Amino acid sequence: MSLLSNILSRGVERIYPSCEDLERRLLQAPLRLYNGIDPTGPSLHIGHVVALKKLREFQGLGHQVVLLIGDFTAMIGDPTGKFSVRKTLTEKEVQSNMERYVSQIGKILNLEKTELRYNSEWLGTLSLRDIISLLSEFTVGQMIERDMFQERVRRDEPIFVHEFLYPALQGYDSVALDVDLEVGGNDQTFNMLAGRTLMRRRGKEKFVLATKLLTDPTGKKMGKTEGNMLALSDSPDDAFGKIMSWPDEMLPLGYELLTNQDMDEALGRIESNPKAAKEALAKEILEWLWEDGAGARAQESFTERFSKGKISGELPVVEVERGTLLSDAVISSGLVESKSQWRRLVRAHAVELVGGKTIDNPLYRADKNLQVRIGKSRFLQVVIL
RNA sequence: GCGUCGGUGGCAGAGCGGUCAAUUGCACGAGACUGUAAAUCUCGCGCCCUUUGGGCUACGGGGGUUCGAAUCCCUCCCGGCGCACCA
Numbered sequence: 001m002s003l004l005s006n007i008l009s010r011g012v013e014r015i016y017p018s019c020e021d022l023e024r025r026l027l028q029a030p031l032r033l034y035n036g037i038d039p040t041g042p043s044l045h046i047g048h049v050v051a052l053k054k055l056r057e058f059q060g061l062g063h064q065v066v067l068l069i070g071d072f073t074a075m076i077g078d079p080t081g082k083f084s085v086r087k088t089l090t091e092k093e094v095q096s097n098m099e100r101y102v103s104q105i106g107k108i109l110n111l112e113k114t115e116l117r118y119n120s121e122w123l124g125t126l127s128l129r130d131i132i133s134l135l136s137e138f139t140v141g142q143m144i145e146r147d148m149f150q151e152r153v154r155r156d157e158p159i160f161v162h163e164f165l166y167p168a169l170q171g172y173d174s175v176a177l178d179v180d181l182e183v184g185g186n187d188q189t190f191n192m193l194a195g196r197t198l199m200r201r202r203g204k205e206k207f208v209l210a211t212k213l214l215t216d217p218t219g220k221k222m223g224k225t226e227g228n229m230l231a232l233s234d235s236p237d238d239a240f241g242k243i244m245s246w247p248d249e250m251l252p253l254g255y256e257l258l259t260n261q262d263m264d265e266a267l268g269r270i271e272s273n274p275k276a277a278k279e280a281l282a283k284e285i286l287e288w289l290w291e292d293g294a295g296a297r298a299q300e301s302f303t304e305r306f307s308k309g310k311i312s313g314e315l316p317v318v319e320v321e322r323g324t325l326l327s328d329a330v331i332s333s334g335l336v337e338s339k340s341q342w343r344r345l346v347r348a349h350a351v352e353l354v355g356g357k358t359i360d361n362p363l364y365r366a367d368k369n370l371q372v373r374i375g376k377s378r379f380l381q382v383v384i385l
Numbered sequence: 386g387c388g389u390c391g392g393u394g395g396c397a398g399a400g401c402g403g404u405c406a407a408u409u410g411c412a413c414g415a416g417a418c419u420g421u422a423a424a425u426c427u428c429g430c431g432c433c434c435u436u437u438g439g440g441c442u443a444c445g446g447g448g449g450u451u452c453g454a455a456u457c458c459c460u461c462c463c464g465g466c467g468c469a470c471c472a
């Protein structure tokens with residue numbers, strides 16, 4: 001398989017209008033392509049990486065990559081698919097999210113060759129007149145065609161008018177950036193196609209490449225909305241653990257989307273030893289997206305901690321006065337939410353001192369430095385002041 | 386605007402005067418078994434209290450009826466649908 005057709009197929013869900021058309025276009029001249037990311041959360045997560053990696057591949061082929069930070073759209077909020085409307089973020093939140101994103105993105109893209117843009121640049125200056133004229137390029141029919149909306153109609157759930165605005169604005173990004181291709185997750189297909197509609201009216205063909213989504217076997221997206229996200233800001237140990245807790249069935253997708261390994265070989269290794277394949281994947285992802293050596297260290301610490309039952313690596317630390325209730329120490333660390341929950345955990349024999357002694361008194365007091373383990377994966381170091 | 390149905394825990398969705406902190410499913414947490422996987426089994430899943438026990442706050446908001454309300458009434462807010470308006 002040629003390099004190009006590999007790029008156009010690996011991890012790709014669908015290309016609009018067609019893979020062949022895009023391939024033909026790619027052979028003619030360098031393209032200008034982009035991916036937009038709304039800085040809605042405190043950190044980039046593994047789902048973002050898929051599209052960025054795809055951008056990187058095009059970048060390697062000499063195409064001009066534009067990375068769009070949706071600082072404006074982040075404040076509006078894309079309809080979430082849940083019936084609730086996403087809470088709007090303040091400028092300040094967006095600002096600080098954004099800065100973190102950019103440094104994380106540097107791990108994936110070559111920032112020197114990347115054009116970095118913010119959509120407040122053009123969206124922030126649209127007048128009401130402009131907006132009306134933009135919206136007049138879409139029909140309600142086109143908007144509610146989106147299956148999320150269809151679903152809501154079917155379920156008698158509300159659709160708010162402003163939710164139609166988001167696809168229009170994202171579409172306008174394409175116009176403002178004058179791109180030839182947009183890359184994004186399959187969940188962005190509708191919005192990406194809105195841009196295609198706008199571009200076509202302006203006499204330009206815009207291609208859309210929708211990547212596969214990293215999902216667990218129940219088809220649920222790994223993302224911040226789902227709570228099982230792997231954030232690039234996670235500690236290496238956490239990140240490693242999260243990947244290890246991915247279901248085996250996710251491994252082929254993980255390899256396809258997050259590595260460059262030959263898929264036939266990868267599938268073979270997954271088949272013969274899923275656990276080893278998972279560890280290798282976790283290690284590779286960490287080496288790539290975290291610091292050098294992070295993968296190896298995390299793997300070692302993981303093995304120590306779980307396979308051999310020892311602890312290693314950094315533990316969160318809580319400093320308390322001598323004689324403080326362990327429950328208070330643990331709750332103040334954030335590992336446990338409430339005293340009620342603490343009691344339940346103790347009752348379930350889920351709390352032990354590292355070394356093996358189970359704590360069965362909810363009113364246990366810390367009178368010396370302790371290392372506490374709660375459940376399988378929560379650890380805490382209690383230090384007496 | 387009118388009519389009508391509805392607003393319950395993270396989600397879905399029961400309950401329709403007391404035994405409801407609220408059936409059930411999903412999600413989640415813990416234990417067992419494992420590979421911190423899956424599957425399976427068990428337990429838990431509002432908050433607070435030293436306990437098989439007690440207290441507090443909760444079923445959109447507020448008020449009321451009642452010994453007692455998620456359950457009845459009034460009112461306000463929000464949503465779906467239909468009609469009207471508009472065309």
